[in-house]
Amino acid sequence: MIEFFPFRKTIPFMSWGKATTAISLLTFLFSVWALWDRGLNLGVDFTGGTVIEVAYDHPADLVAVRGALEKTGLPEITVQNFGTSRDVLIRLPVRGGGSAAETSNQVMAALTAADAGVELRRVDFVGPQVGKELYDSGALALLVVVIGIMIYLAIRFEWRFAVAGMLANLHDIIIILGVFAFFQWEFTLTVLAGVLAILGYSVNESVVIFDRIRENIRKLRGETIPHIIDDAITRTMSRTIITHGSTQIMVLSMLFFGGEALHNFALALTIGILFGIYSSTLVASPLLLMFGVKREHFIKPVEKKEEAVV
Amino acid sequence: MNRFPLWKYLLIGFTLVVAFLYTLPNFFGEVPAVQVSPVRTSEKVDTALLGEVESLLRASGVPYSGVELAGSSIKARFASTDVQIRAKDVLQNGLGPRYTVALNLVSASPAWLGAINALPMYLGLDLRGGVHFLLEVDMKAALEKAAIRYQNDFRTELRSAKIRYGRITREGNAVTVHFATRDQRDAAANKLATTFADLAFTPEDQAEGFTLTARMQPEAEKQVQEFALQQNITTLRNRVNELGVAEPVIQQQGASRVVVQLPGVQDTAKAKDILGRTATLEIRLVDEMADPTLVAQGQAPFGAEIVPSRDGSNIAVKKDVVLTGDSITDAAPGFDSQSGQAAVHVSLDGKGARIFKDVTRENVNKRMAILLIEKGIAEAITAPVIREEIGGGRVQITGMETAQEASDVALLLRAGALAAPMQIVEERTVGPSMGAENIAKGFNANIWGFTAVVIFMIFYYRVFGIFSSLALAINGFFLIALLSMLQATLTLPGMAAIALTLGMAIDANVLINERIREELRNGSTPQAAISAGYERAWGTILDANVTTLIAGVSLFWLGSGPVRGFAVVLCLGILTSMFSAVTVSRAMANLTYGRQARLAKLSI
Numbered sequence: 001m002i003e004f005f006p007f008r009k010t011i012p013f014m015s016w017g018k019a020t021t022a023i024s025l026l027t028f029l030f031s032v033w034a035l036w037d038r039g040l041n042l043g044v045d046f047t048g049g050t051v052i053e054v055a056y057d058h059p060a061d062l063v064a065v066r067g068a069l070e071k072t073g074l075p076e077i078t079v080q081n082f083g084t085s086r087d088v089l090i091r092l093p094v095r096g097g098g099s100a101a102e103t104s105n106q107v108m109a110a111l112t113a114a115d116a117g118v119e120l121r122r123v124d125f126v127g128p129q130v131g132k133e134l135y136d137s138g139a140l141a142l143l144v145v146v147i148g149i150m151i152y153l154a155i156r157f158e159w160r161f162a163v164a165g166m167l168a169n170l171h172d173i174i175i176i177l178g179v180f181a182f183f184q185w186e187f188t189l190t191v192l193a194g195v196l197a198i199l200g201y202s203v204n205e206s207v208v209i210f211d212r213i214r215e216n217i218r219k220l221r222g223e224t225i226p227h228i229i230d231d232a233i234t235r236t237m238s239r240t241i242i243t244h245g246s247t248q249i250m251v252l253s254m255l256f257f258g259g260e261a262l263h264n265f266a267l268a269l270t271i272g273i274l275f276g277i278y279s280s281t282l283v284a285s286p287l288l289l290m291f292g293v294k295r296e297h298f299i300k301p302v303e304k305k306e307e308a309v310v
Numbered sequence: 311m312n313r314f315p316l317w318k319y320l321l322i323g324f325t326l327v328v329a330f331l332y333t334l335p336n337f338f339g340e341v342p343a344v345q346v347s348p349v350r351t352s353e354k355v356d357t358a359l360l361g362e363v364e365s366l367l368r369a370s371g372v373p374y375s376g377v378e379l380a381g382s383s384i385k386a387r388f389a390s391t392d393v394q395i396r397a398k399d400v401l402q403n404g405l406g407p408r409y410t411v412a413l414n415l416v417s418a419s420p421a422w423l424g425a426i427n428a429l430p431m432y433l434g435l436d437l438r439g440g441v442h443f444l445l446e447v448d449m450k451a452a453l454e455k456a457a458i459r460y461q462n463d464f465r466t467e468l469r470s471a472k473i474r475y476g477r478i479t480r481e482g483n484a485v486t487v488h489f490a491t492r493d494q495r496d497a498a499a500n501k502l503a504t505t506f507a508d509l510a511f512t513p514e515d516q517a518e519g520f521t522l523t524a525r526m527q528p529e530a531e532k533q534v535q536e537f538a539l540q541q542n543i544t545t546l547r548n549r550v551n552e553l554g555v556a557e558p559v560i561q562q563q564g565a566s567r568v569v570v571q572l573p574g575v576q577d578t579a580k581a582k583d584i585l586g587r588t589a590t591l592e593i594r595l596v597d598e599m600a601d602p603t604l605v606a607q608g609q610a611p612f613g614a615e616i617v618p619s620r621d622g623s624n625i626a627v628k629k630d631v632v633l634t635g636d637s638i639t640d641a642a643p644g645f646d647s648q649s650g651q652a653a654v655h656v657s658l659d660g661k662g663a664r665i666f667k668d669v670t671r672e673n674v675n676k677r678m679a680i681l682l683i684e685k686g687i688a689e690a691i692t693a694p695v696i697r698e699e700i701g702g703g704r705v706q707i708t709g710m711e712t713a714q715e716a717s718d719v720a721l722l723l724r725a726g727a728l729a730a731p732m733q734i735v736e737e738r739t740v741g742p743s744m745g746a747e748n749i750a751k752g753f754n755a756n757i758w759g760f761t762a763v764v765i766f767m768i769f770y771y772r773v774f775g776i777f778s779s780l781a782l783a784i785n786g787f788f789l790i791a792l793l794s795m796l797q798a799t800l801t802l803p804g805m806a807a808i809a810l811t812l813g814m815a816i817d818a819n820v821l822i823n824e825r826i827r828e829e830l831r832n833g834s835t836p837q838a839a840i841s842a843g844y845e846r847a848w849g850t851i852l853d854a855n856v857t858t859l860i861a862g863v864s865l866f867w868l869g870s871g872p873v874r875g876f877a878v879v880l881c882l883g884i885l886t887s888m889f890s891a892v893t894v895s896r897a898m899a900n901l902t903y904g905r906q907a908r909l910a911k912l913s914i
Contacts (some may be wrong), residue, residue, distance in 0.1 A: 003772055037586045042603065053744075091589070105579045105736070123578070127735035134870065141868040148860040156853065190803050193865055193873045197880060200861030201814060204854035208821075213852060237826045243817040244762045250813030253759030254806055259751040261436075262806050268792075269810070 005238040013233050013282060014226035014289060022281040028171055031178020038181045043188035044124050046138070048094035048131035050103050053122040054111060057084040068114035071104050083260050087121070094128045138192045145196050146170065149203050157210055162290040165206040168284035172202055172275040176268050185264050194265045198272030201247070205280035209236055213288070217295055225293060229285045240277055248273050311841050312904035314897060325889075328782065329791035331423070335430040336790060338419040341375070342394035345414040345556045346401060347361045347383035349548070353408070353778070355382050366404040372397045385416055407642065409828070413574070414556035431793050434801035434875055435738065437752075439745035440573035441581055442871070444736035445546075447566045452538035453483045453531060457738040460485050460524060462631075467505055473498045476519065483531075486523045495520040508533075520862050530542035535566070541729035543568055548582055552721050568732070578739050584721065585734075589637040591656075591723055595669070596677035596693055600626035617681060619690040620709055627679045627690070632669050637662025641723035646708050653708045654724065663703025671699040680707050682719065691719075738871070750904040752805030759809050760786070763816055771823050773913035778819035781895035785815050788886035793879065801875030811883025817854065818891035822847040826914055844896050851892060855884045 013020075044051045062079055065088055069077050074092060082089035092103055104123045111118045126134070146166060153162035176195055178186050210231035220228055251273065255266035312753040320403060334664045346363055348355065363384055367374050386401075388394040394413060402411040417430045435442050461478050464487055468475050475498060476488035489495040495513060501524050503511050508530035514521045526534065543560060546568060550558045559571035575581050583767060605626045610616045614626045640657040658666055670678070679693040692709030710716040712865035740748075763782065767775035789808060793800055826843030833844060859881060903909055 004770075010829060022481045055743075072520075081648075103584075104739070105582065108579065119743065120578070120739070121741045123737060123739035124739035125734070127446075127733075129446075130736045137868045137870070141864050144864040144868065145861045148864060149857050152860060153854060189869075189871075189873050190806075190876070193803060193869065194806075196700070196861045196865055197810065197858065197876075200858035203857040204817075207853050207857065208850060211853065239820055243820045245764065246816045246820070247810070247813035248760045249766070250755075250759035250809045253762065254809055257754040257758055258753060258806065259747070261748060261802055262751070262755065265806060288829040 001190075005241060010227065010231045010234045011237075013230050014286065016282070017286045017289070020109060024171060024283050027175055027178075029310065030176045031181075034178040034182040035174075038184060040177060040181050040186045040187045042135075043186045043191075044126050044131070045189040046131050046135040046187070048126050048128035050092040050094075050126075050185060051122075051124045052090040052092075052104055052106075052107055052120070054090065054108075055119045055121050056086045056088070056115065057117040057119075059090045062088065064114060065090075065111065068110050069107065072110045074103065074106065084152070094126075094131070094308050095147070103128055126304075134189060137188070141196060142173075142199075145199055149200065153203070153207070153210075156207070157214065158297055160211050160293050160297070161206075164284050164287035164291060165203055165210065165280075168206060168279040169199055169202045169276070171283055172272055172279050173199060175275050175276075176271045179271055180264075180268070185267065188264065189266045190262070191268045194268045195272065197238060198269055198276065200278055202276035205240060205244075205276055206284045208239070209233060209285065210288075212236055213293075213304075225295070226289060227242060229289065233281050233285060237281070240281065244273050244277050312837055312900045314900050314904075318864065318893075318900075319897060322894060325788075326894075329784075329787045331426065332791040332794045333426045333787050335417050335423050335428050336794060337420040338417060338430075340415040340419045340430075341387050341389075341416045342391045343385050343387045343416040344387050344394055344397050344401060345383050345412045346405065347412075347551070349408055349410055349551050352359050355379065355384060358588050360384055362405070363401060366401055367397060370400045370404075372400055385414065387416060410551050410554045410555040412556040415574075419856045427795075429794060429797065431790065432797045433745075433749075434804070434872065435571060435573060435745075436740050436802045436872060437749050437800065437805075438573050439740050439742035439744050440571065441578050442736075442738040443570040443582070443585065443734050444563065444574075445542075445568045445570060445585070445732040446735045447535075447539055447542055447568065448731045448733065449535050449538065449566050452535055453526070454480075455485045455538075455730060456526065456534045457485050460509070463506070464502065464524075467502060468498055471497075471501050473501060484523055484525050484698045485822045486521050489520045489522070492520050495522055495564075495705050499523055510713075529690045538729040539566065539568070542732060545728050546570060546585060548724070549721070552724065553581060567735070572720065574742065582734065582737075584718075585732075591638065592631050592681040592683060592688070592726075593633040593666075594627040594629075594631055594679050594681060595673060596630050596679050597626040598676055615690045617679070619693060620711075625679055625690050625693055627681065632659070632678070633662050633665060635723055638723050641720040643713065643720040645713075646706065649708070651708045653706050653721065654710065654716050654720045656702035656705045656707060660703070663701070666703065666705065667699060667701045670696050674698060674738050680709070698877060748802045749805075752802055752808075754806065755811045756786075756812070760812060763813065767816065767819070771914055774819075774823050774826070774899070777895045777898045777902075778823065778891075779817065780898060781819060782812060782816055783886050784894050785883075785890035786812060788890055789879070789883050792882050792886060796882075798878045798882075799875050800879070801872045803872045803876035804865045806880040807876045807879035807883065811880060811887060814858065815883065815887030815891055818847070818887060819849045819895060821850055822891070822895070823856075823914060826912070830912065830914070836903070836912045839912065840899055840903060845898075848892060851888060855888060859884050861906075 060081070064080065066079050069079065069090070076093050078091045080089050081087065088109060095103065104125060108120055150162045150166050153165050173195060191280060209232055212235060213229055216228040216232050220231065248270065251266050251269045254262050255270065342436055346359070355377065360379055364377050364387060367386065373389065374397065375387045375389060377384065384678050386397060388397055398411050398413060405411065419428070419430070461480055464478055464485065474490065474494055476490060479486050487498060489498065492515070499513055502522070502524065506524070508527050509524045511912050512523050514523065517680035539562060543562060547560050550560060550570065550572065555572045557573055559569065561569045564568050567913055571586060572581055597611060600611045600614060604611070605616060605624050608616050608624060610626055614628050616624045618627055619625050637658050638656055639659050642655050644653055644655050645651065646653045674696050677693050677695050679690045681688045682691050692707060694779055710719060760782070764779040767778045769775065771778060789811070822843050825847050826839045829842045830836065862880040864886065866874055866881065869877055903912070
């Protein structure tokens with residue numbers, strides 16, 4: 001039997017409460033600062049505008065591309081390499097009026113006129129109204145996920161668990177957003193989808209630990225609550241690391257093989273998974289302690305629950 | 311205790327066979343094909359057409375590997391894209407403009423798979439290449455257009471009722487009729503209120519006279535908007551048919567939007583141009599009494615308006631419309647037999663033909679203007695002198711600059727006009743090479759990730775690692791089979807979701823394996839450990855998946871496009887993983903260890 005994490009002794013996680021709270025608070029404040037100061041680099045999905053990706057059959061001359069585009073008279077065009085030296089990404093801000101959709105036609109016409117070896121790879125045009133709607137429905141989706149999971153946790157355990165689990169994982173979300181803001185990585189619809197998926201995924205980590213805490217509360221009668229929590233985290237540690245590890249393997253594979261389109265998505269998942277391990281063990285449980293979880297919350301109503309695993 | 315009853319093994323075996331069958335079509339790839347469908351959806355596609363297609367191909371010696379009737383179209387398969395393109399030309403020439411002949415790709419899987427409805431996964435535009443448009447109908451313009459129609463209707467109605475009226479003005483959606491006396495106004499109010507029940511009339515006495523203002527009731531407004539949307543969808547469908555796209559999607563979204571998806575379209579500029587154009591045709595008489603100098607300055611005489619003509623000069627045309635594009639039943643590009651100029655040959659319906667005959671008879675030697683109205687701007691493409699009465703409803707319009715323009719105008723006239731202008735509010739175009747690349751990238755991400763996970767699992771859990779890995783592979787099969795059966799759209803984020811769910815699915819097996827180890831550590835016998843491991847893990851597995859499922863369902867509900875594709879796969883993947891990780895891997899453990907009564911050691 002190979003064991004990477006043969007934790008036999010209970011690790012005193014709860015006594016590190018001060019340190020973990022400090023770390024959490026610092027990263028959290030850093031993220032809030034990054035979001036405040038730099039803001040998210042929202043993609044065209046949310047802001048509206050046009051993104052055009054083209055490929056040349058030879059390394060692209062960005063100066064020539066810019067020159068060709070200047071002749072169209074379109075304002076504020078940014079041109080940059082994307083992935084390889086042959087791929088070029090052209091961004092245009094949103095323009096009023098019905099001609100906005102024609103923009104990509106104009107750009108392509110200008111580029112083809114200047115250099116016939118250009119191929120259109122992708123166009124994303126989003127009108128300002130649609131961008132706003134996508135932004136709103138994205139925010140609504142986040143809210144619905146948060147509320148849905150909290151209701152589930154409250155039914156499954158009790159409200160203290162729901163609030164502790166949610167706060168811990170929202171802290172992950174803020175950190176993902178903060179890192180995206182700090183590095184000015186583009187935040188797109190796909191990244192948002194990844195963030196929400198990771199929210200659901202991280203919470204299930206807390207569920208496993210909470211399950212164990214509840215089981216311990218019933219089993220280890222003589223122990224203090226902090227020790228019970230320590231024991232629960234220690235016993236689930238091995239499984240936590242292995243499952244997160246295997247999910248992370250898939251995500252890394254996406255990062256390396258999935259190309260530019262999945263790059264930021266995989267980055268968001270990576271941050272989410274790493275912080276998920278940390279927060280569900282070292283943030284959710286101290287919070288639980290802080291909310292004053294007591295033995296009576298579980299002992300009195302004799303409910304029949306299947307024993308937790310791991 | 312670790313034995314399944316026979317029926318359970320059979321059930322698992324059955325699901326595996328079904329999953330395998332429905333996964334199969336995805337491995338056969340695609341062959342080039344040509345799809346023939348009638349331009350008008352009312353026309354029948356039957357074996358007669360099938361025979362015609364076959365004989366056309368045979369007559370011109372184009373080798374084909376199969377011709378089949380599929381729903382409302384006929385698909386012919388070919389060995390290579392060269393043959394496919396040749397076949398397209400042959401068929402288009404042979405069948406004429408009544409049929410759309412489009413290049414397509416069809417699954418190369420054998421016919422018996424098609425017979426049990428086993429189809430390859432339906433790929434989204436980001437994987438197969440193509441254009442996605444979201445068009446918004448300008449509802450304000452639709453209402454204004456309705457108001458303009460009422461303006462004309464009031465004029466006709468009051469004239470036929472012999473009620474004298476002054477000006478009829480319009481401000482936004484409100485139409486106001488001016489009268490000299492109160493009696494006239496009240497008579498008109500009575501008359502109009504009975505004829506136009508869906509309008510609300512408000513009389514007003516003003517210093518300069520008496521007025522009657524009509525506004526649409528809310529229900530009438532709603533009706534106008536719904537009609538505009540439906541009319542636009544019909545028109546878009548006709549235009550897309552004209553473009554010759556295989557498997558287009560045209561759907562209403564919300565109250566005022568239309569989604570148009572054109573897989574495999576290469577010339578997006580052309581598609582955008584044709585879809586967005588609002589061209590309609592009007593035939594009006596030229597006001598011959600107008601003063602040419604005033605007209606040149608842009609001043610319209612009473613009852614007429616000024617429109618620019620192709621050569622840059624102005625023409626005064628009467629406000630009364632003789633015919634609109636609605637009367638057109640067909641339009642074909644061609645050439646004028648005398649001058650050789652590009653022309654459009656237009657056929658009119660019965661009513662239109664009668665009106666046209668009457669008008670031409672009464673106005674011989676006068677000029678008639680053909681106006682092309684696009685984006686609210688009218689342009690006289692030609693204003694020929696009427697030489698004689700024109701009967702039979704066949705009209706030739708010249709004045710087009712090139713043959714290409716003639717063919718575009720013909721297409722637009724044939725497809726009908728949009729009831730209200732539309733704007734593209736979202737566009738997603740993916741080039742064909744990019745689609746193929748995205749498939750490769752998504753596939754690689756899955757394969758490499760899967761391989762790494764399998765290596766780790768087998769290294770760490772030994773035989774139980776093999777069970778877990780097999781269960782994971784089977785989960786992949788189930789997921790692909792389910793996606794193929796449901797024909798849910800697979801997008802690049804959807805492929806990412808496959809990878810993600812595979813990564814998460816292993817969680818269930820880790821839970822089970824860890825639990826078995828713990829039971830062994832606590833001194834259970836191997837058989838008891840297996841049993842307890844599986845039994846007790848189920849509750850936690852269920853719990854752990856519910857939260858991710860909540861996220862998936864919310865994303866599906868609120869997401870759009872690619873995100874929705876992600877959510878579908880995420881939800882389905884969670885469901886299949888619960889079955890494969892628990893039941894299927896248990897079956898493998900039972901088969902391996904279940905019969906050994908004196909099992910001393912587990913490889914875990």
